[in-house]
Amino acid sequence: MTHSEQHLLQPTPSAYTYPLLIKQLLLNSMSLHGDQEITYRGDMRYTYRDFNRRIAQLANTLTALDVRAGTTVAVMDWDSHRYLESYFGIPMMGATMFTVNVRLSPAQILYTLADADTEVLLVHTDFLPVIEQIRDQLPLLRHIVVLSDDGKLPEHKLALAGEYEALMAQAGTQYEFPELDENTKAVTFYTTGTTGDPKGVCYSHRHIVLHAMATALSVCSPGGSQRLSTADVYMPITPMFHVLGWGFPYITIMLGLRTVLPGRYLPEVLLKLRETEKVTFSHCVPTILQMLVSGAEKTGQDLSGWKVIIGGSALPPGLCEAALAKGMDVFAGYGMSETGPVVSLALTPARGAPATHADDLKLRCSTGRPSLMVDFRVVDEEMRDVPRDGVSRGEIVLRSPSLTPLYFKKPEASEELWRGGYLHTQDIAVMYPDGVVQIVDRLKDVIKTGGEWVSSIEVEGLITQVPGVQEAAVIGVPDAKWGERPMAFVVAAGDVDAKAVREHLLSHVQAKRLSAYAVPELERILFVGEIPKTSVGKVNKKQLRVDAPQAA
Amino acid sequence: MTHSEQHLLQPTPSAYTYPLLIKQLLLNSMSLHGDQEITYRGDMRYTYRDFNRRIAQLANTLTALDVRAGTTVAVMDWDSHRYLESYFGIPMMGATMFTVNVRLSPAQILYTLADADTEVLLVHTDFLPVIEQIRDQLPLLRHIVVLSDDGKLPEHKLALAGEYEALMAQAGTQYEFPELDENTKAVTFYTTGTTGDPKGVCYSHRHIVLHAMATALSVCSPGGSQRLSTADVYMPITPMFHVLGWGFPYITIMLGLRTVLPGRYLPEVLLKLRETEKVTFSHCVPTILQMLVSGAEKTGQDLSGWKVIIGGSALPPGLCEAALAKGMDVFAGYGMSETGPVVSLALTPARGAPATHADDLKLRCSTGRPSLMVDFRVVDEEMRDVPRDGVSRGEIVLRSPSLTPLYFKKPEASEELWRGGYLHTQDIAVMYPDGVVQIVDRLKDVIKTGGEWVSSIEVEGLITQVPGVQEAAVIGVPDAKWGERPMAFVVAAGDVDAKAVREHLLSHVQAKRLSAYAVPELERILFVGEIPKTSVGKVNKKQLRVDAPQAA
Incomplete structure (x- = not known):
């Protein structure tokens, strides 16, 4: 035994050392919220108990397709219950879920499917034409499973393993999910940078669990302005293929929230679902917010009680005002594909709540306050913290338990991202004395x-x-x-x-x-x-x- | 590279792999709540910034006393700012904090100090007579530092390293806290079982951080009944030597709460502090609750808005009623020395809130619902889950990220505790269909x-x-x-x-x-x-x- 080993706790042989795994996010939900509801577009409805059973069926389905520990299973779908099942079932088996950006060009989709070593693909009928074009350039791809909203298949020339629901119906409802190493790769997806090839970001089970816990706590705990609780009804409006829906599907399932999966993002459908399903908690980019506000302005719909985190790009004050005028409770969040993603939130805490409407607006549109457990610095080129004076500019650099440790197969880009042991965001920001951060530009857009x-x-x-x-x-x-x-x-x-x-x-x-x-x-x-x-x-x-x- | 290694994320060399360490609980607080206040008995007041500086001074003080990674530093004190400094400064150095149960007999205190390999002792003047009696039987003990409320020392025959404040005043205010392995032993203390020698329970940095995150989230998230937020004012009324004050000092410092440390637990002092310091969040055993309610009944004091978690033993319905009548918001929590401690909380969620006063009372006095991330089972002697019918009895067995992996130097007792890979609580309980647990007895008290x-x-x-x-x-x-x-x-x-x-x-x-x-x-x-x-x-x-x- 070396000197340093002496201070580590060596558990008794029988003791269960608890790796942080995605399956544990279900423990509390399944015990306490088994009758909670998940709906797809308001049409299909089932309970958390059904969801749990279907996760096992998905794992059995994929096992029959020879998916093993480490196999990459790609998903191309709109936001659906099937996607949510994939979020859990695929990584819980020890396989890697690859959330394909369906808005990329066929050439880019081909690049990412190949780069990620995709062996099995779950694909919605809407994207079959894309796959038809590139199928023969994907030699590693062994099986294609079709996701269909109506059970029917459009014309195509592909060899298919089957339709999702038909395969699920044949699968057993029990599956013993393995005790994985918490550093097992759970998900991958590609950054959609405006330059160069897309780069694969990877997260382990541990990254995802700690992001869920720290982010949930950061949204739940600010005093007097609690933005998330088990009483909320959740509808994602950031695609589930985009940075894991900002991590919120994992958070809201962990907390046992009623969940509304809207399919494609058609403003009128989103506004209708928000009303009929009594949605109270969402997140989206400013462009979608703009569409929601415009839509509600046209119909005169009141959006009171809808808490919406805005990210992806800065929340413009004018848009924020328009959303507040419709009764929405909008505030910015910040993060990137590489950061989990959420690392800060522009939440109003009870202590030091803004006194004026202008200050409130400024805070809501800011980059926010760092989340729990995030070492969030604004530094100059020599990695010295800039003064917290609201004027001095520097780059945001980060450490947290939920950052990607690398770009897949890109050692040089990985080293560049992590130079000096901090993740470099390339976002230029100022920090105010109270810890509120304001991004002033991208390094390349200054x-x-x-x-x-x-x-x-x-x-x-x-x-x-x-x-x-x-x-x-x-x-x-x-x-x-x-x-x-x-x-x-x-x-x-x-x-x-x-x-x-x-x-x-x-x-x-x-x-x-x-x-x-x-x-x-x-x-x-x-x-x-x-x-x-x-x-x-x-x-x-x-x-x-x-x-x-x-x-x- | 073996097959299994392939699926683990191997970070790029520069990437910072984020161990879960106690020092990270301070990141957010120090960035956002540096001007937040900590008071000792309402007399001494300082800010979180001062607290952070004093943690560094404590580490420098102990370094000067040759405290190294793995050294056991014992603390004997009432609930004070010095104790809170020890909670962070000692484990953050890589040393082990031993929280001595000052209510034990001198013989038991001697036993535990020796068993824990104590090398340095921080001791309040009130306990010097005890140490005088046993000092010569502690050959490993190298240094004694005295904690004095008035800076004066009573008569004694001990060789002392000095008085805490005097030593702190000489110490530097900067300390580079090391990047430890998250499994480094951080704290130890002894179970006060009614049979046999006290047994040493140990927690690592990882245990403590995950307990803080999961427990905070479990208290923060239930809808419509948020019991803890950054707007709360915290006063512990479970001694800080007792199962780490049930973990709450770590939680409330992480969240940046105003903190009131009451010293000794004299009911009139506690009731006065609750009023003058506007305390809103506490935790205590039923015996203390009884004293608080009786005291308030005598003076006619109203205790509205005081949220108090009751643990240690069952909350009697009669006492719960009396506390509710005084305006207190009391509810039970459950855990043991070996379990972190909190594993369940009798919180009222918005969904399924009790309809009648009788049901509300029953829930508040129950063992509660399992906390997030806790695999909480009620099993028969063959480790099969008993039906969730409110009638079938079984033993509570647990897995969670925050359970002690062993009893210190007691391999047989450790194996017995962890037989079958679950921690055995020896508590006999029933589980209701909605997941609420009710302990009906101790295995040995049935x-x-x-x-x-x-x-x-x-x-x-x-x-x-x-x-x-x-x-x-x-x-x-x-x-x-x-x-x-x-x-x-x-x-x-x-x-x-x-x-x-x-x-x-x-x-x-x-x-x-x-x-x-x-x-x-x-x-x-x-x-x-x-x-x-x-x-x-x-x-x-x-x-x-x-x-x-x-x-x-």
């Missing part, structure tokens, strides 16, 4: 003009406050004199012009809330029909840089 | 009469409902005809006699809520001045069995 840094996000936020503006995106464009100058792309919803936008920005300059060099020239404020988006709904600034008029 | 089992706890609960009864304890006494018969010891607070007690029990027999053979004969209902207690305030049934009149 505009450098005349030696000064301009935050594209800050200017975008101000432009969305101009009456008649629906959306705005700001990029840096080359400028002979200043190096770069900001250029704004604006989508109008009402009567607004470039002059009104510029005057609003200048009023903030006069009030010393914005630097003069951050205001685009009149000819660099362009009105457009729409702003290009990436596959997950983020503004595609790479595309905007290509599209930008060079003469402007 | 009364076997005429081949039937009688729950001593059930009879005790009914007796405490009789007007004029303050407390009751029931044991089995030998009986020639029936093998055993129940005998009740009753403490009267008003006008009550054995006949009234028996009639009350018989009314429950008539209502079919109690078996006839569970009612003691009139001559086996004895009124006594007090009921003997163990050092932690539990009824000492072993003593009662010795005291019981043999003729009765």
